[in-house]
Amino acid sequence: MSKHQALDTLGRSGNPIIRSAAFQDKVSANEERMSLEGAVNKTGILLFLTVLAAAFSWNFQGPFMAIISSLGTLVALISGIMTFGFYFFFVGWLVEPRPYNAPRTAPIYAIGMGLFIGLISQQAENMYPGIVIQAVSLTFFVAASLLLAYKTGVIKPNQNLLLMIFAATMGIFLTYIANLVYFLITGNNFFVLTDNGTVGILVSLFIIGIAALNLVLDFDIIEQADEQGAPKYMEWFGAMALMATLIWLYIEILRLLMKLRSR
Amino acid sequence: MSYLTIFLGILGLLSAFVFFYFLKFKASTKQTERGDRIKWSKYIPYRDKTSREDLKKESQDATFKDD
Numbered sequence: 178m179s180k181h182q183a184l185d186t187l188g189r190s191g192n193p194i195i196r197s198a199a200f201q202d203k204v205s206a207n208e209e210r211m212s213l214e215g216a217v218n219k220t221g222i223l224l225f226l227t228v229l230a231a232a233f234s235w236n237f238q239g240p241f242m243a244i245i246s247s248l249g250t251l252v253a254l255i256s257g258i259m260t261f262g263f264y265f266f267f268v269g270w271l272v273e274p275r276p277y278n279a280p281r282t283a284p285i286y287a288i289g290m291g292l293f294i295g296l297i298s299q300q301a302e303n304m305y306p307g308i309v310i311q312a313v314s315l316t317f318f319v320a321a322s323l324l325l326a327y328k329t330g331v332i333k334p335n336q337n338l339l340l341m342i343f344a345a346t347m348g349i350f351l352t353y354i355a356n357l358v359y360f361l362i363t364g365n366n367f368f369v370l371t372d373n374g375t376v377g378i379l380v381s382l383f384i385i386g387i388a389a390l391n392l393v394l395d396f397d398i399i400e401q402a403d404e405q406g407a408p409k410y411m412e413w414f415g416a417m418a419l420m421a422t423l424i425w426l427y428i429e430i431l432r433l434l435m436k437l438r439s440r
Numbered sequence: 441m442s443y444l445t446i447f448l449g450i451l452g453l454l455s456a457f458v459f460f461y462f463l464k465f466k467a468s469t470k471q472t473e474r475g476d477r478i479k480w481s482k483y484i485p486y487r488d489k490t491s492r493e494d495l496k497k498e499s500q501d502a503t504f505k506d507d
Contacts (some may be wrong), residue, residue: 220463307444322455335477
């Protein structure tokens with residue numbers, strides 16, 4: 178089986194009725210459909226909730242808030258898994274994606290991650306004043322640039338790009354898991370993740386590049402779901418995917434700026 | 441506050457406006473009318489729940505009650 182064929186089978190239902198295009202069209206004709214405008218509104222709502230939670234966690238620092246932020250992050254991760262599923266190399270889907278959960282899980286995810294980024298942003302701002310504004314601005318700059326590149330057709334996502342981004346994202350994810358285990362055992366992080374030398378900065382730039390390319394995939398999901406007349410809840414799913422990538426991008430940009438400022 | 445922070449802050453505001461403004465527009469035909477597009481419906485089973493509900497509804501419709 179080629180790599181493309183293997184990738185094609187991910188998340189595909191074995192039920193021939195559900196897989197039938199004619200059946201899909203019939204279903205979508207019976208229910209309210211998503212729109213680009215709706216997805217944008219939902220993204221705005223999720224961004225507002227994230228900023229609100231981040232402001233709360235920023236202003237009420239302390240051991241109690243650290244526990245609340247940790248719980249918030251855990252709940253956000255569970256919400257993410259309940260919506261996007263959980264795929265693992267050589268094993269397949271450990272949890273199937275359930276996009277219809279998105280209207281319930283997306284606000285929980287936004288608040289949970291907001292609490293987390295509020296905490297880390299405040300600590301970064303204490304060390305390097307002005308760094309949070311810079312990181313937020315650069316995140317939106319990267320997102321806007323890639324959106325324009327996508328809408329105008331400069332970047333055209335296809336199967337090859339998907340395979341590359343998917344493999345790189347999973348690689349980064351596994352590195353983070355391995356780093357967490359290493360940290361719990363030794364109390365130290367991997368050198369390449371924390372180094373503020375050339376290697377560490379190149380690694381950060383690579384991770385930022387992959388996070389940014391994930392945005393292109395999110396734009397394509399939203400665009401295609403709108404074209405195909407997907408159900409209304411796909412607005413929340415698209416918005417949640419976009420927020421998840423924006424938050425990841427923000428954290429990586431913040432980490433890169435901290436490395437640069439500590440040199 | 442440094443000039444760099446002020447400059448990046450203004451850039452960020454403009455970028456956020458551009459991002460939310462252009463997100464609601466459809467992509468160009470150069471992007472949408474391609475043969476090698478990713479078929480997302482293969483990976484994201486967004487019709488599974490509605491399909492099941494629809495099948496259930498259809499099976500109920502086909503049941504004739506004796507009055």
